[in-house]
Amino acid sequence: MDTTFFVKALGIAFSGVPIALFVAAIALIIAIPLGFIFALLRLQRVPVLYQFVKIYVSFVRGTPIIIQIFILYSSIPLLLTGIFERYNVPIEVYTIHPLWYAFIIFSFNTTAILAEVFRGALQTVDEGQKEAGYAVGLTTFQVYRRIIIPQMLVAAMPNLCTATVNLIKATSLGYAISLPEITLRTKVAANVGYHYVEAYLAIFIVYLVVCLLVEYGFKIMERKLRRYEGGVIC
Amino acid sequence: MEKYFDSTYLWNAFPQILPFLGVTLLVTILAVLLGTLLGLLLAFMKLSPSKISQRIANGYTTIMRCTPSIVLLFLIYYGVPALAESLFSLNLQDVHTGFYVVITFGLQFAAMMSEVIRSSLLAVPKGQYEAAVSVGLTPSKAYMRIIFPQALLFSLPNIGNGIISVLQEGALAYTIGFIDIVGKANLIIANNLNTHTLEIFLALGLIYWLLAISIDQFFALLERKLRVGKDVA
Numbered sequence: 001m002d003t004t005f006f007v008k009a010l011g012i013a014f015s016g017v018p019i020a021l022f023v024a025a026i027a028l029i030i031a032i033p034l035g036f037i038f039a040l041l042r043l044q045r046v047p048v049l050y051q052f053v054k055i056y057v058s059f060v061r062g063t064p065i066i067i068q069i070f071i072l073y074s075s076i077p078l079l080l081t082g083i084f085e086r087y088n089v090p091i092e093v094y095t096i097h098p099l100w101y102a103f104i105i106f107s108f109n110t111t112a113i114l115a116e117v118f119r120g121a122l123q124t125v126d127e128g129q130k131e132a133g134y135a136v137g138l139t140t141f142q143v144y145r146r147i148i149i150p151q152m153l154v155a156a157m158p159n160l161c162t163a164t165v166n167l168i169k170a171t172s173l174g175y176a177i178s179l180p181e182i183t184l185r186t187k188v189a190a191n192v193g194y195h196y197v198e199a200y201l202a203i204f205i206v207y208l209v210v211c212l213l214v215e216y217g218f219k220i221m222e223r224k225l226r227r228y229e230g231g232v233i234c
Numbered sequence: 235m236e237k238y239f240d241s242t243y244l245w246n247a248f249p250q251i252l253p254f255l256g257v258t259l260l261v262t263i264l265a266v267l268l269g270t271l272l273g274l275l276l277a278f279m280k281l282s283p284s285k286i287s288q289r290i291a292n293g294y295t296t297i298m299r300c301t302p303s304i305v306l307l308f309l310i311y312y313g314v315p316a317l318a319e320s321l322f323s324l325n326l327q328d329v330h331t332g333f334y335v336v337i338t339f340g341l342q343f344a345a346m347m348s349e350v351i352r353s354s355l356l357a358v359p360k361g362q363y364e365a366a367v368s369v370g371l372t373p374s375k376a377y378m379r380i381i382f383p384q385a386l387l388f389s390l391p392n393i394g395n396g397i398i399s400v401l402q403e404g405a406l407a408y409t410i411g412f413i414d415i416v417g418k419a420n421l422i423i424a425n426n427l428n429t430h431t432l433e434i435f436l437a438l439g440l441i442y443w444l445l446a447i448s449i450d451q452f453f454a455l456l457e458r459k460l461r462v463g464k465d466v467a
């Protein structure tokens with residue numbers, strides 16, 4: 001074991017953390033509202049859209065992420081080329097930064113996961129809560145904003161945490177789209193002297209640290225969201 | 235000009251990929267078996283009164299939950315031979331890559347299963363055990379006949395999800411040169427000089443999708459069948 005390379009690899013792996021977290025954050029920003037809308041579409045059984053969401057969720061849950069990456073990464077350029085040629089957009093498809101692909105791919109995946117998470121969480125909120133909200137004169141938007149969503153979020157938190165951790169883990173597949181995140185950066189550095197054991201040990205530690213921090217963050221957030229629960233007098 | 239998307243490539247991919255489905259399934263089954271055994275052990279460690287074994291088992295689960303499959307796979311693939319070499323001066327050069335794949339996903343499945351088994355054992359009311367012992371069953375018989383069958387029923391949906399996830403994570407085995415359905419698909423693409431990748435990957439996606447749906451349905455059916463006794467009581 002080469003300790004000096006191991007220390008160097010740790011540094012390189014940590015330098016990939018911002019990009020991994022950035023991709024995960026953007027994917028969550030897109031997927032949280034979309035996933036929530038999809039969950040509502042499914043619960044309200046909106047015709048056509050409901051079927052679409054069901055198939056989409058089933059596909060994402062039924063196929064490995066790496067296959068989704070392969071499919072999207074080979075189909076998006078085809079679609080874009082078609083669109084760009086049609087509207088004479090002077091952008092060369094093959095010069096698009098892999099970050100854009102990462103945003104699309106990981107939002108595509110996470111939206112479906114969160115649609116399921118929110119669907120389950122919405123079902124835990126009693127129907128009477130909504131009716132009570134209407135009865136005191138709130139609009140539908142207000143009912144969701146003030147009554148349903150705060151309660152749903154508490155139920156969704158543990159699964160949201162799992163989804164976020166899985167998302168960050170999934171960015172390790174960024175090598176397939178040449179995204180220079182934690183794994184790819186360190187692997188490239190290890191190629192020089194075949195220091196693979198040290199490199200993967202370093203990557204392993206970095207993911208462990210990131211993941212534990214994220215889980216800790218979610219625990220704090222969950223405690224904050226639960227602060228209203230204790231005072232209810234039945 | 236050549237067509238961007240040619241569905242004949244998609245249909246032609248199936249007869250080429252499907253013969254390798256057996257390899258994928260075999261690796262999944264072996265990983266599930268290994269993972270279940272280790273998962274049982276971990277679950278008992280978590281339920282044991284000993285603080286140390288609880289800590290070890292919980293720590294193991296946390297570490298596995300936090301490690302991306304691809305990192306674990308490469309860590310095992312490079313790390314196990316290096317360890318064997320330096321500790322026991324064993325040469326693992328000729329070991330089949332499938333061995334590392336099974337170890338990796340077995341270890342991962344064990345972490346999932348330990349949680350599934352632990353929570354399903356806790357879900358069986360304590361009175362069930364007491365009732366069984368009070369009618370004269372020995373503790374081991376009470377577990378075999380009363381506790382485990384009920385716990386199994388509780389855990390079925392989670393076992394199904396776990397197996398699907400092992401199957402999906404197993405798609406990464408191609409990265410260490412293992413030829414399963416994903417490895418074969420990549421070979422086909424290489425033969426096509428990297429053209430028509432989309433069609434091949436779509437075929438691959440369809441195969442995985444169908445497999446996941448079948449496993450899902452199978453476990454739902456199993457649950458309905460096993461629930462029969464429950465409803466009568």
